[in-house]
Amino acid sequence: MTQHTPPPPTTGCRNAPVLKQRGQHEVFCGLTGIIWLHRKMQDAFFLVVGSRTCAHLLQSAAGVMIFAEPRFGTAILEETDLAGLADAQDELEREVDRLLARRSDIRQLFLVGSCPSEVIKLDLAKASEKLSAKHAPKVRVLNYSGSGIETTFTEGEDACLASMVPALPATDKRQLMLVGALPDVVEDQALDLLAQMGIEDITVLPARLADTEVAVGPNTVFALTQPFLGGTHATLERRGARHLPAPFPFGEEGTTAWLHAVAREFGVDQDLFDAVTDAPRARARKAVAKATETLNGKSVFFFPDSQLEIPLARFLTRECGMTALEVGAPFIHKDVVGPDMDLLADGTQLSEGQDVDLQLERCRAALPDLTVCGLGLANPLEAEGLTTKWAIELVFTPVHFYEQAGDLAALFSRPIRRREALKLEAAS
Amino acid sequence: MKLSVWTYEGPPHVGALRVATGMTGLHYVLHAPQGDTYADLLFTMIERRNHRPPITYTTFQAQDLSSDTAQLFKTACENAYERFKPQAMIVGASCTAELIQDDPGGMAEMMGMPIPIIPLELPSYQRKENFGCDETFFQLCRALAEPTDKTAEVTANLIGPTGLGFRHRDDIVEVTALLKEMGISVNVCAPMGSSPDDLKRLGAAHFNVLMYPETGESACRWMERDLGLPFTKTVPIGVGATRDFVAEVSKLTGLPAKIDEARLRLPWYSASVDSTYLTGKRVFIFGDGTHVAAAARIARDEMGFEVAGLGCYNREMARPIRALAKEYGVEALITDDYLDVEQTIEALAPEMILGTQMERHIGKRLGIPCAVISAPVHVQDYPARYSPLMGLEGANVIFDTWVHPLVMGLEEHLLNMFREDFEFYDDAGASHHGGTHVPRAADAPPVAAAETPAAAEPGQAIWLADAERELKKIPFFVRGKARRNTESFAAERGVAEIGVDTLYEAKAHYAR
Numbered sequence: 001m002t003q004h005t006p007p008p009p010t011t012g013c014r015n016a017p018v019l020k021q022r023g024q025h026e027v028f029c030g031l032t033g034i035i036w037l038h039r040k041m042q043d044a045f046f047l048v049v050g051s052r053t054c055a056h057l058l059q060s061a062a063g064v065m066i067f068a069e070p071r072f073g074t075a076i077l078e079e080t081d082l083a084g085l086a087d088a089q090d091e092l093e094r095e096v097d098r099l100l101a102r103r104s105d106i107r108q109l110f111l112v113g114s115c116p117s118e119v120i121k122l123d124l125a126k127a128s129e130k131l132s133a134k135h136a137p138k139v140r141v142l143n144y145s146g147s148g149i150e151t152t153f154t155e156g157e158d159a160c161l162a163s164m165v166p167a168l169p170a171t172d173k174r175q176l177m178l179v180g181a182l183p184d185v186v187e188d189q190a191l192d193l194l195a196q197m198g199i200e201d202i203t204v205l206p207a208r209l210a211d212t213e214v215a216v217g218p219n220t221v222f223a224l225t226q227p228f229l230g231g232t233h234a235t236l237e238r239r240g241a242r243h244l245p246a247p248f249p250f251g252e253e254g255t256t257a258w259l260h261a262v263a264r265e266f267g268v269d270q271d272l273f274d275a276v277t278d279a280p281r282a283r284a285r286k287a288v289a290k291a292t293e294t295l296n297g298k299s300v301f302f303f304p305d306s307q308l309e310i311p312l313a314r315f316l317t318r319e320c321g322m323t324a325l326e327v328g329a330p331f332i333h334k335d336v337v338g339p340d341m342d343l344l345a346d347g348t349q350l351s352e353g354q355d356v357d358l359q360l361e362r363c364r365a366a367l368p369d370l371t372v373c374g375l376g377l378a379n380p381l382e383a384e385g386l387t388t389k390w391a392i393e394l395v396f397t398p399v400h401f402y403e404q405a406g407d408l409a410a411l412f413s414r415p416i417r418r419r420e421a422l423k424l425e426a427a428s
Numbered sequence: 429m430k431l432s433v434w435t436y437e438g439p440p441h442v443g444a445l446r447v448a449t450g451m452t453g454l455h456y457v458l459h460a461p462q463g464d465t466y467a468d469l470l471f472t473m474i475e476r477r478n479h480r481p482p483i484t485y486t487t488f489q490a491q492d493l494s495s496d497t498a499q500l501f502k503t504a505c506e507n508a509y510e511r512f513k514p515q516a517m518i519v520g521a522s523c524t525a526e527l528i529q530d531d532p533g534g535m536a537e538m539m540g541m542p543i544p545i546i547p548l549e550l551p552s553y554q555r556k557e558n559f560g561c562d563e564t565f566f567q568l569c570r571a572l573a574e575p576t577d578k579t580a581e582v583t584a585n586l587i588g589p590t591g592l593g594f595r596h597r598d599d600i601v602e603v604t605a606l607l608k609e610m611g612i613s614v615n616v617c618a619p620m621g622s623s624p625d626d627l628k629r630l631g632a633a634h635f636n637v638l639m640y641p642e643t644g645e646s647a648c649r650w651m652e653r654d655l656g657l658p659f660t661k662t663v664p665i666g667v668g669a670t671r672d673f674v675a676e677v678s679k680l681t682g683l684p685a686k687i688d689e690a691r692l693r694l695p696w697y698s699a700s701v702d703s704t705y706l707t708g709k710r711v712f713i714f715g716d717g718t719h720v721a722a723a724a725r726i727a728r729d730e731m732g733f734e735v736a737g738l739g740c741y742n743r744e745m746a747r748p749i750r751a752l753a754k755e756y757g758v759e760a761l762i763t764d765d766y767l768d769v770e771q772t773i774e775a776l777a778p779e780m781i782l783g784t785q786m787e788r789h790i791g792k793r794l795g796i797p798c799a800v801i802s803a804p805v806h807v808q809d810y811p812a813r814y815s816p817l818m819g820l821e822g823a824n825v826i827f828d829t830w831v832h833p834l835v836m837g838l839e840e841h842l843l844n845m846f847r848e849d850f851e852f853y854d855d856a857g858a859s860h861h862g863g864t865h866v867p868r869a870a871d872a873p874p875v876a877a878a879e880t881p882a883a884a885e886p887g888q889a890i891w892l893a894d895a896e897r898e899l900k901k902i903p904f905f906v907r908g909k910a911r912r913n914t915e916s917f918a919a920e921r922g923v924a925e926i927g928v929d930t931l932y933e934a935k936a937h938y939a940r
Contacts, residue, residue, distance in 0.1 A: 023507070024465070024484060024485055024486075024487050024504070025462045025465070025487040026465050026468070027462060027463070027465065028463055028465075028466055029461070029462060029463025029464075029466075030463075031463070032466075047431075049429075051439065051523040051524070051552060051553065052432075052435060052437075052438065052439045052523070052552065052556065053438070053439045053441075053442075053464060053522060053523050053524075053552070055432050055434075055435045056435055056438040056439060056442065057463070057466045059434055059435065060438075060466060060467075060469065060470055060474070061466055061469070070433060073431050073432060073433045074431070074432050074435075075429045075430070075431050075432075076429065076430050076431075076432050077429060077553060078429060078430065078553055078554075079553045079554055081429055082527070082553055086429070088429065091429035092429060094429075095429055095430075095431045098431070099431060115461040115463070115523075115524035116523055116524050116527060118490075119493070119524055119527045119528060120527060147461070147463070148461040148462040148463025148464065148487075148489070148524075149461045149462065149488065149489045149490045149493065149524070150489075150490050152462065152463075357507070357511060374469075375468075375469035375472060375473050376465060376466075376468030376469045376472050376480065377468075377472070377480070378472065378473075379472040379473065379476060379477065379478055380472060380477075380478060380479050380480045382478075383478030383479065
């Protein structure tokens with residue numbers, strides 16, 4: 001395998017000190033994951049049991065409202081539910097019955113816990129058990145927490161996938177499981193590359209449809225496609241599956257390393273691996289090179305958002321010639337992102353958690369060429385003269401594997417090119 | 429528990445944040461779990477504000493619940509004061525914090541801050557966003573406004589505009605200009621553009637202009653009672669309402685009613701022959717009570733539409749909207765359930781919807797043009813250009829906005845004449861809307877005439893295949909009306925099967 005990226009740093013950042021602060025967290029809660037999960041699982045409905053705030057978040061967060069008949073909704077708690085005047089379990093059952101009667105296309109129903117439902121200790125596990133028994137076999141009812149007190153943004157997907165694992169049938173089959181919700185086109189590309197290497201027994205969590213059989217067992221090895229799946233990782237290990245640690249498949253280097261970890265496990269020989277990957281690798285390098293013309297030599301500052309920050313910092317510093325001034329992540333699971341941390345330049349400032357006001361001060365002092373941050377901060381920072389990339393686009397856009405490497409790099413170069421392109425002064 | 433797909437209003441703390449964001453020198457400390465910070469992006473993204481809203485959230489998490497969330501709140505208050513040095517602070521709880529009962533208001537008052545602290549009680553499980561705006565601003569006025577000498581000249585306060593308000597930015601400019609023509613200057617415009625110090629001198633004005641009852645009525649009523657400030661009841665949206673507003677101000681102040689109508693174009697545009705095609709277009713109106721009432725008057729009296737139905741999502745306005753509906757001879761729809769609204773629109777089959785961002789989606793699904801007249805709105809409803817709803821320019825803007833989604837006059841005739849034309853055919857839509865022109869599909873083989881008609885609801889007439897085909901030849905923007913008219917015509921006469929003749933008999937019957 002030819003290396004096209006710089007040699008790995010001597011120690012990397014796996015054991016580097018991490019700055020931890022506690023203050024205001026400017027992050028989404030896990031409910032936000034519903035926005036992409038409901039597109040991925042096409043016969044699933046996500047019913048948030050929560051407040052008007054939850055419903056308002058769902059329709060505001062992604063600027064959605066683009067789905068005329070969405071497959072998510074909120075069962076809004078009212079005074080009577082809180083005062084114990086109505087039995088919340090009965091109320092929920094009634095709403096679910098009504099929903100399932102109206103929407104016969106639903107095969108999986110997720111009851112999603114929220115901050116208020118957790119504070120009043122509404123037992124959604126009990127509710128889903130009861131509802132599952134009632135609506136089986138047509139509809140499977142599961143539950144997980146997407147609340148802000150339990151989950152941060154992408155942890156909602158983690159909790160959702162983790163909730164599916166205990167219910168998966170057992171198998172002793174030797175197989176590979178890909179874990180993480182990817183756009184179908186990207187998932188198909190990954191499956192195709194692996195098939196070309198002769199790896200055919202592959203199962204994907206989450207499956208697009210409820211009827212697709214996904215099983216797990218001691219002969220299952222799994223590769224994560226998203227770095228925020230720490231909880232799912234733990235539940236799969238409890239079912240006897242084994243994790244294949246690797247850098248995440250962002251950019252040419254990340255994709256190659258990720259595929260290589262799988263190929264090694266399945267005994268794919270190097271010649272075959274090269275034959276399959278050489279052409280897409282060259283394409284990815286070429287596409288990234290275009291954006292690198294803009295990004296090379298520039299600095300980047302990450303606010304914590306999706307947990308994609310460490311793998312993306314690795315991609316930007318090693319393949320696009322950028323310098324990372326600070327890489328903030330809501331959580332750092334070393335079991336999962338350790339291989340990416342090994343490739344981050346020694347001395348990169350890492351931070352976990354957030355005090356947004358203090359972090360903004362550090363950002364202004366560091367004057368990065370590009371700041372990756374959430375929607376609440378982007379326009380205010382732009383108005384202060386900083387160039388920003390909204391982080392949410394990174395989870396809403398196909399960015400994984402070779403064919404998207406150029407798109408990923410372009411997401412970062414576009415704001416910089418735009419600032420350079422706009423000329424509003426008088427001509428003379 | 430109630431299932432909601434989309435919601436017309438956010439929770440009440442979002443209302444409080446709209447007040448704070450409109451103002452300067454005020455800071456909001458909100459006891460809220462992690463994730464509630466999403467509200468910031470309403471302002472930074474949807475409204476494109478260039479600064480963060482003035483708010484500190486405690487963002488507590490599960491581990492804090494088992495330790496000390498109250499301490500977290502106190503620290504947040506202290507840090508917010510130190511960092512932002514506001515003139516006053518409002519404090520409160522979001523829906524989750526309301527449940528853990530830390531009493532942020534009580535705690536903040538005990539902290540001995542050197543500035544006014546105004547606690548907010550916003551019951552999240554009963555009330556909504558508009559209430560949050562109204563109540564917050566009322567509490568601010570009550571805490572800060574003091575009896576004071578009136579200004580020597582006649583001045584007015586503009587009450588009600590907030591952050592994230594629909595066209596509030598431009599309405600302020602328009603109303604200020606209207607008053608200026610009468611020789612009245614603005615004392616304080618609030619919440620938008622004011623500071624806590626400005627609120628202290630609200631009482632110096634001679635009267636209040638209540639621009640948006642949804643967000644400012646409680647404050648106006650309190651000022652009327654405690655500061656002796658009368659307030660205007662007419663919201664100047666539309667030509668007639670603007671003229672009424674000027675007359676009302678004249679009556680309140682004793683100044684002569686003056687209005688320079690040189691820039692007013694709606695009456696002529698509406699009278700010009702190209703607008704003849706607007707006559708009797710059936711519109712359905714839905715939004716907040718204030719905008720719906722204004723839109724109904726404009727629709728009927730200034731555009732010559734027929735109001736086919738109307739309603740509002742804020743229950744606070746249920747009574748006036750019910751009375752209004754009666755006046756228009758229709759039934760009022762008072763609901764915040766999006767699916768109810770969709771069902772009503774589907775049943776009424778109007779030719780146009782005057783609604784909110786939500787109705788735009790309903791319209792898209794049902795193929796009915798829609799113009800947005802009320803919040804909730806989206807990023808495209810905050811245009812760069814000057815586009816008020818109030819005053820004379822507002823009337824001009826409304827004419828353009830409402831006509832735009834419709835097929836234009838002459839184009840309507842072309843569609844009528846050349847129904848089967850390759851360019852002017854049904855599904856192509858209005859030609860000025862851009863988008864790719866969808867060429868007509870090659871002619872489908874004619875449906876066999878003997879085809880069994882679709883089973884109809886009991887008591888409903890069945891469409892025979894030839895009548896169904898004839899119906900398809902009618903241009904899309906009137907097809908809904910034709911279908912509806914024919915069906916009620918058939919029902920009235922007990923006709924079980926609708927044929928081509930029934931269709932044309934109904935057409936003659938309903939001819940205007």
